[in-house]
Amino acid sequence: MIGIYDCFxxxxxxxxxxxxxxxxxxxxxxxxxxxxxxxxxxxxIGYQKDVRFARKAGLHIENIHxxxxxxxxxxxxxxxxxxxxxxxxxxxxxxxxxxxxxMVIHLPNDESPINNLGIKRLEKIISEAEKxxxxxxxxxxxxxxxxxxxxxxxxSKNTGFCYDSCHHMNYAPKDDLLKRYGKRLMxxxxxxxxxxxxxxxxxxxxxxxxxxxxxxxxxxxYQGATTLEPMNWDYENLSIQQFLxxxxxxxxxxxxxxxx
Numbered sequence: 582m583i584g585i586y587d588c589f590x591x592x593x594x595x596x597x598x599x600x601x602x603x604x605x606x607x608x609x610x611x612x613x614x615x616x617x618x619x620x621x622x623x624x625x626i627g628y629q630k631d632v633r634f635a636r637k638a639g640l641h642i643e644n645i646h647x648x649x650x651x652x653x654x655x656x657x658x659x660x661x662x663x664x665x666x667x668x669x670x671x672x673x674x675x676x677x678x679x680x681x682x683x684m685v686i687h688l689p690n691d692e693s694p695i696n697n698l699g700i701k702r703l704e705k706i707i708s709e710a711e712k713x714x715x716x717x718x719x720x721x722x723x724x725x726x727x728x729x730x731x732x733x734x735x736x737s738k739n740t741g742f743c744y745d746s747c748h749h750m751n752y753a754p755k756d757d758l759l760k761r762y763g764k765r766l767m768x769x770x771x772x773x774x775x776x777x778x779x780x781x782x783x784x785x786x787x788x789x790x791x792x793x794x795x796x797x798x799x800x801x802x803y804q805g806a807t808t809l810e811p812m813n814w815d816y817e818n819l820s821i822q823q824f825l826x827x828x829x830x831x832x833x834x835x836x837x838x839x840x841x
Contacts, residue, residue: 652690
């Protein structure tokens with residue numbers, strides 16, 4: 582399967598409803614989507630209904646991306662820390678309710694080390710995920726030490742790794758993350774780095790070596806979808822359908838590299 586993140590251009594010129602957006606995604610050729618799971622980034626309240634719209638359009642839901650504005654508070658013994666804890670617990674319950682197999686979490690940046698309280702909170706979140714048969718994939722950012730800690734402590738079949746190609750290049754280029762965590766790979770965020778923000782470009786438009794990246798992914802034995810996480814920041818001259826058509830062409834090309 583080939584998929585794409587559903588908030589690839591909200592607030593930057595692609596002001597169409599998500600119901601219509603999923604139809605356009607399917608029309609471009611994609612099989613599945615990753616859903617942003619909060620009311621931020623312009624999504625607004627009532628985002629849960631988008632699950633129905635995506636499926637009505639004929640798209641499989643690969644995973645949800647949990648909120649990212651509070652993750653550095655995970656280990657704090659205060660209301661902010663409890664808020665992020667409760668948010669992740671709710672995401673587990675939402676995945677169960679809406680029959681979504683996987684949720685992606687940003688662990689805190691390494692400047693906010695995970696302490697015993699943070700580990701205990703994650704233990705409770707993972708325990709709930711095990712009960713409800715939901716998978717939790719922890720994504721690499723500027724959090725390599727925290728990622729190593731968490732994946733070293735928790736070996737549940739319900740916990741694993743979400744590989745982000747651009748974050749890898751920008752934050753830990755010398756670390757072979759796919760070799761280290763590839764056997765626990767549960768999700769992909771594939772994007773190139775370059776352009777205005779040095780991230781979230783379409784493949785082959787930045788400086789990532791896609792031949793080697795896709796070969797490394799293939800060697801992990803990962804069987805999930807090849808999924809893009811682009812933004813339209815450098816593609817404002819394209820209509821939404823043109824952007825999606827181009828994204829699909831590039832996604833199909835890297836998927837073929839993975840399968841070669």
